[in-house]
Amino acid sequence: MPCVKRNAAGDIIALTQCQIPGSDEQLPPNHPEVLAFLQGSDNENDVKNYLNVTDLELARVVEDLIDILIAKNLLMLTDLPDAAREKLLNRRKIRDSMKDVTGLMVEQEDIL
Secondary structure, three states, X not given: OOEEEEOOOOOEEEEEOOOOOOOOEEOOOOOHHHHXXXXXXXXXXXXXXXXXXXXXXXXXXXHHHHHHHHHOOOOOHHHOOHHHHHHHHHHHHHHHHOOOOOOOOOXXXXXX
16 A cells, blocks of 8 residues: 655645655555546656555455466466466465464455
């Protein structure tokens, strides 16, 4: 979720991927204020930061979608290119190893 920095009038003046001083408020990427800020922004970095934040969120959605398709036998893991399969399996291993660490990973039922 992007962090926002506001001016004295309460208008968004910056979006960041990480929190910086003065930007401790988080808004969802589809929030009307975030979208309005991006549409009116001439700053290419603002748009890039927004895309970076949403790319991370979308990557998890794609992972979950692939898992669902595999579970329903609509897609075989072997149907994917080697590089994609390797990346998915590596991420799955990392998530599985983190299951015992509370608070660091999103539970399966919290996805989508």
